Amino acid sequence: DSEEGVIVNEIDPADFGLETLGDYDVVIMNNVLSISPDTAKRLKRFVNGGGGLIIFSGDRVEASEYNQNLGGEEGILPAVLGEVATCEDEEGWTLQAARSDHLLAGLTARYPEKLLDAIRITKQIKSTPMEDGEVLITAQSGDPVLLSRSTGSGTVLLFTTTGNQRWNNLPREPLYTILLQQAVTMLTSDPDRLQLTVGTDAELPVSGREVGDSVSLRRPDSEESDDVRVIQNRDQPVAPVSFTEHGVYEIEAEDGKPGLVVAANVNADESNVRVVEGSVLANRLDPIGVQVLNRAGPIAGAIEDARRGRELAHLLLLLAIIVFVLQSVLARYFTNRIDREDSADLSVTLQMSQVAAARRS
Structure with a gap:
C-alpha cells in the first residue's frame, strides 16, 4: 500500500481457516506442524489464482503430511520432503547458488564470496525436487536449500531450513533480508498484471455479486457474451472461467457492480525448446564437419583460438x-x-x- 506500507498479519495456524486468503498477496508458513486437506485445498486455490507462498521448514514440520496434501504433480510443493539431515561439522554447511537464471539464484551468485562463506546451515530437511521444481540455492551437502515452483498464476518458494537461527545463522546475515525482500516483491500478486495461461481454468473474483447470480463473460474468440454462474470458493464469490484462446477476457459491469478484465497468454513452458550443452551439440554436429566452440570465457578468445588459416x-x-x-x-x-x-x-x-x-x- 503506497500510504500504509506493507501490512503484515501474524495468524495462528488454528485460526487460519477463518482468514480470507484473497485479501493477501503473499502467505508465509514458518515451521507449521501439519497441513490438513482443507488447508491444502485453500492454499492451492490461492497459489493457482496468483498468490505467492513461502514455506520455511523446521523441527515441527511433518514431511509426510506436506508431501501428501501439498505435494505431487497436482500439488504446489516444489520438492518431496524427506528426513532431517544434520551436519557433522559443528560449523555447518556453506551455501552456493545453483545454476539458474532465477532472480534469487542470481542475487546469491553475485553476493560477495567472503560474506556468503560466513553463512552456515547446521540442519535441513532433505528434499528431492519435483520435475517442474527449480533449485535456486544449495548447501555444501549438495541438498537444496531454496526451491521454487510455479503453478497456475502463482509461485511457491520452499526453504528446507528454518526461518530463524535454530538450524542456521542466515537471519543475522544481510543476504537473508535481501532474499526475503526480493522474494516478496516477486511474489506480490497484482490483479492488474495477473498472468493467466491458455488451457487452464481459473476462478475470477466478482465483487458485489451473490452466489447464483449470472455474469456476462466476453471471450476473445466470440462477439457475444456468455452467461457464467457465480459460485462460492469459501473465501469469496467467483466466476469459473476456462481459458481456451489467448486474448482478453472481460466480465462486464452491471448495475453499478464492477467488471473485471484479464488477459490469457500462451504458456511458453509448453515449448520443447531447451538450452543444449556444448558437449552434446558438438557430438551431434561433429559428423557433418561443424566445429562447436565449447569453452568458458569470452567468445572472442574462443574464436581466435579455434581459428584456422593464414593471417x-x-x-x-x-x-x-x-x-x-x-x-x-x-x-x-x-x-x-x-x-x-x-x-x-x-x-x-x-x-x-x-x-x-x-x-x-
Missing part, C-alpha cells in the same frame, strides 16, 4: 606497398615521357621560326 593482414599490407611503389614508378615514367615530348616540340618550333626569318630576309 591476411600482413599480406594485404605488402600488396598495398607494392601497388604504391608501382604507382610511383609509373607516375615518374609518364612524367619523364611527357617532358621529352614537350622538349621535342619546342625544338621543332624554334627551327621553323628560324627558317621563316631567313626567308623574309
Whole structure:
C-alpha cells in the first residue's frame, strides 16, 4: 500500500481457516506442524489464482503430511520432503547458488564470496525436487536449500531450513533480508498484471455479486457474451472461467457492480525448446564437419583460438606497398615521357621560326 506500507498479519495456524486468503498477496508458513486437506485445498486455490507462498521448514514440520496434501504433480510443493539431515561439522554447511537464471539464484551468485562463506546451515530437511521444481540455492551437502515452483498464476518458494537461527545463522546475515525482500516483491500478486495461461481454468473474483447470480463473460474468440454462474470458493464469490484462446477476457459491469478484465497468454513452458550443452551439440554436429566452440570465457578468445588459416593482414599490407611503389614508378615514367615530348616540340618550333626569318630576309 503506497500510504500504509506493507501490512503484515501474524495468524495462528488454528485460526487460519477463518482468514480470507484473497485479501493477501503473499502467505508465509514458518515451521507449521501439519497441513490438513482443507488447508491444502485453500492454499492451492490461492497459489493457482496468483498468490505467492513461502514455506520455511523446521523441527515441527511433518514431511509426510506436506508431501501428501501439498505435494505431487497436482500439488504446489516444489520438492518431496524427506528426513532431517544434520551436519557433522559443528560449523555447518556453506551455501552456493545453483545454476539458474532465477532472480534469487542470481542475487546469491553475485553476493560477495567472503560474506556468503560466513553463512552456515547446521540442519535441513532433505528434499528431492519435483520435475517442474527449480533449485535456486544449495548447501555444501549438495541438498537444496531454496526451491521454487510455479503453478497456475502463482509461485511457491520452499526453504528446507528454518526461518530463524535454530538450524542456521542466515537471519543475522544481510543476504537473508535481501532474499526475503526480493522474494516478496516477486511474489506480490497484482490483479492488474495477473498472468493467466491458455488451457487452464481459473476462478475470477466478482465483487458485489451473490452466489447464483449470472455474469456476462466476453471471450476473445466470440462477439457475444456468455452467461457464467457465480459460485462460492469459501473465501469469496467467483466466476469459473476456462481459458481456451489467448486474448482478453472481460466480465462486464452491471448495475453499478464492477467488471473485471484479464488477459490469457500462451504458456511458453509448453515449448520443447531447451538450452543444449556444448558437449552434446558438438557430438551431434561433429559428423557433418561443424566445429562447436565449447569453452568458458569470452567468445572472442574462443574464436581466435579455434581459428584456422593464414593471417591476411600482413599480406594485404605488402600488396598495398607494392601497388604504391608501382604507382610511383609509373607516375615518374609518364612524367619523364611527357617532358621529352614537350622538349621535342619546342625544338621543332624554334627551327621553323628560324627558317621563316631567313626567308623574309
